[in-house]
Amino acid sequence: MARSVTTQRKTINTTIAWIIGLLIFFPILWTILTSFKTEAQAINDPPLFLFFDWTTENYATVMERSNYARFLWNSIVIAGGSTLLGIIIAVPAAWSMAFVPSKRTKDILLWMLSTKMLPAVGVLYPIYLLCIRLGVLDNRVALVIILMLINLPIIVWMLYTYFREIPGEILEAARMDGATLKEEILYVLTPMAIPGIASTLLLNFILAWNEAFWTLNLTAAQAAPLTAFIASYSSPEGLFYAKLSAASTMAIAPILILGWFSQKQLVRGLTFGAVK
Amino acid sequence: MGQIELKQVTKSFGDVQVIPPLDLTIKDGEFTVFVGPSGCGKSTLLRLIAGLEDITTGHIEIDGQDATDVVPARRGLAMVFQSYALYPHMTVRKNIAFPLKMAKMDQAEIDRRVDAAAQVLNLADYIDRRPGQLSGGQRQRVAIGRAIVREPAAFLFDEPLSNLDAALRVGMRMEISELHKKLATTMIYVTHDQVEAMTMADKIVVLQAGVIEQVGSPLELYRTPRNTFVAGFIGSPKMNLITGEEAAKHDAHTIGIRPEHIDVVESEGTWQGTVGVAEHLGSDTFFHIHNTGLADTLTVRAIGDISLTHGDTIHLSPRADEIHRFDAAGLRIG
Numbered sequence: 062m063a064r065s066v067t068t069q070r071k072t073i074n075t076t077i078a079w080i081i082g083l084l085i086f087f088p089i090l091w092t093i094l095t096s097f098k099t100e101a102q103a104i105n106d107p108p109l110f111l112f113f114d115w116t117t118e119n120y121a122t123v124m125e126r127s128n129y130a131r132f133l134w135n136s137i138v139i140a141g142g143s144t145l146l147g148i149i150i151a152v153p154a155a156w157s158m159a160f161v162p163s164k165r166t167k168d169i170l171l172w173m174l175s176t177k178m179l180p181a182v183g184v185l186y187p188i189y190l191l192c193i194r195l196g197v198l199d200n201r202v203a204l205v206i207i208l209m210l211i212n213l214p215i216i217v218w219m220l221y222t223y224f225r226e227i228p229g230e231i232l233e234a235a236r237m238d239g240a241t242l243k244e245e246i247l248y249v250l251t252p253m254a255i256p257g258i259a260s261t262l263l264l265n266f267i268l269a270w271n272e273a274f275w276t277l278n279l280t281a282a283q284a285a286p287l288t289a290f291i292a293s294y295s296s297p298e299g300l301f302y303a304k305l306s307a308a309s310t311m312a313i314a315p316i317l318i319l320g321w322f323s324q325k326q327l328v329r330g331l332t333f334g335a336v337k
Numbered sequence: 338m339g340q341i342e343l344k345q346v347t348k349s350f351g352d353v354q355v356i357p358p359l360d361l362t363i364k365d366g367e368f369t370v371f372v373g374p375s376g377c378g379k380s381t382l383l384r385l386i387a388g389l390e391d392i393t394t395g396h397i398e399i400d401g402q403d404a405t406d407v408v409p410a411r412r413g414l415a416m417v418f419q420s421y422a423l424y425p426h427m428t429v430r431k432n433i434a435f436p437l438k439m440a441k442m443d444q445a446e447i448d449r450r451v452d453a454a455a456q457v458l459n460l461a462d463y464i465d466r467r468p469g470q471l472s473g474g475q476r477q478r479v480a481i482g483r484a485i486v487r488e489p490a491a492f493l494f495d496e497p498l499s500n501l502d503a504a505l506r507v508g509m510r511m512e513i514s515e516l517h518k519k520l521a522t523t524m525i526y527v528t529h530d531q532v533e534a535m536t537m538a539d540k541i542v543v544l545q546a547g548v549i550e551q552v553g554s555p556l557e558l559y560r561t562p563r564n565t566f567v568a569g570f571i572g573s574p575k576m577n578l579i580t581g582e583e584a585a586k587h588d589a590h591t592i593g594i595r596p597e598h599i600d601v602v603e604s605e606g607t608w609q610g611t612v613g614v615a616e617h618l619g620s621d622t623f624f625h626i627h628n629t630g631l632a633d634t635l636t637v638r639a640i641g642d643i644s645l646t647h648g649d650t651i652h653l654s655p656r657a658d659e660i661h662r663f664d665a666a667g668l669r670i671g
Contacts, residue, residue, distance in 0.1 A: 228420060230419075230422040231423075233389050233409075235424075238410070238439055239439035244439060249424055252424075252426040253425060253426055
């Protein structure tokens with residue numbers, strides 16, 4: 062029997078959900094609002110909510126002072142490149158763990174995840190030195206590889222979970238039908254795992270896009286993505302809240318829009334397999 | 338051609354040997370059914386033949402060629418799975434065409450074969466649908482279609498009908514039998530349902546714990562079961578197995594008599610008992626009889642038009658020439 066929910070209860074639940082939702086969204090909203098204020102209004106006490114002189118001058122200044130397009134392009138290359146490279150490596154890895162597991166598969170999965178528990182700063186020094194030695198400091202390709210390696214455990218885990226949902230018999234059928242391993246992965250497994258792969262791609266693109274620690278530490282001018290673009294507005298000359306907000310808004314806008322349009326896919330992917 | 342030979346084949350999972358050394362020959366064009374209770378190793382045996390599991394020791398030969406180390410795709414066998422294992426993202430047409438596409442056949446030939454298979458299996462109306470939009474029976478047909486287009490040396494069926502409802506199962510049973518007559522290709526069919534085994538097979542292989550208990554035609558198994566296991570497994574309802582004094586009268590440790598070989602008589606029968614449950618099917622009546630002094634329950638098949646019910650006393654007369662005799666080890670005597 063379906064659980065009956067009274068109208069009153071529904072109203073309360075909906076209100077609570079909205080409050081929590083708005084609380085989570087508030088910092089982003091505040092950043093966007095601040096980006097349309099003057100520097101004086103931005104630090105006004107009491108804070109101004111909606112009633113101030115809306116201006117776009119911060120955006121103009123930011124565009125004038127920095128090359129937004131270059132940062133944006135770097136972000137796209139680094140986030141996109143590391144995600145794609147990660148998927149290419151993770152699909153076969155997750156395939157073998159999901160369909161031909163060995164005694165150690167569970168251990169390997171846990172070990173991979175454990176690398177995410179290590180504070181990133183713990184390996185900053187060696188990686189920084191390696192980058193200097195190899196002459197790849199402030200290099201997009203190096204960042205693609207580093208971010209790919211950092212997110213690889215998550216990509217493998219997610220794909221492993223989705224692949225486990227696919228009945229082994231279907232892959233066996235493909236094998237009986239004469240498919241080679243490559244054809245089996247390409248024609249049967251991948252199309253069936255599309256929702257899972259798509260949400261893995263999305264989530265890791267977002268993670269890589271927002272990744273600040275490595276991008277800030279390993280870049281200067283050439284390979285700096287949008288995270289560095291935001292950081293450049295919290296400068297020693299003082300904080301310019303309005304301009305910082307404008308830069309932040311511009312940095313998060315692409316990913317926010319991407320997330321908005323793909324939220325259905327994202328939610329479906331993340332809850333994939335929860336209900337048969 | 339599709340002769341399959343297993344020579345001293347064994348299979349172990351870790352330390353557990355599920356198939357002790359086993360020899361079996363399946364002749365070209367034969368419809369062979371592997372039957373046995375769950376966990377008897379029949380599906381494992383089929384998967385060994387398919388190449389989906391590696392054999393631990395021994396050899397498998399297909400048409401005289403050693404296929405032990407040949408990958409599944411190169412064995413020239415087609416398999417129909419219990420879950421149908423259709424590709425959910427492909428239409429019926431693409432599902433059936435998949436093995437041909439993998440064989441790099443040219444498109445015109447693929448189309449010709451797919452259309453022919455769709456015709457044979459009555460799938461023409463659904464050819465552009467996806468598996469999710471089909472009923473169980475239709476999915477099963479697609480799975481069979483995918484198998485026949487390859488024109489394989491042999492078909493392997495792994496309990497293909499167990500997900501279908503009873504009525505559909507009878508229909509599909511017929512269709513598969515007719516397909517075998519039409520194609521005359523070797524078929525190996527795994528089932529735990531002895532009715533499927535009896536109705537479809539040229540040859541039945543009865544398995545228990547990975548060991549072949551008996552190989553023979555359905556009627557051979559019915560008439561001369563080699564041991565008490567086969568005697569109890571083949572035939573529905575089950576054969577009555579009686580030990581003790583009554584068996585000793587026949588110089589045996591155990592005697593077996595099928596329910597259809599015991600006659601209900603008016604009075605003065607060889608045996609008598611009380612009717613426990615009477616199942617009136619119309620065409621037949623099955624009596625489960627207690628207090629016979631022979632076994633806990635004795636099953637008897639009688640004519641449909643009989644008025645005895647629960648609690649009535651029943652007189653029985655077994656047909657002497659239909660009594661099977663077994664020794665203490667359960668093996669057939671004579």
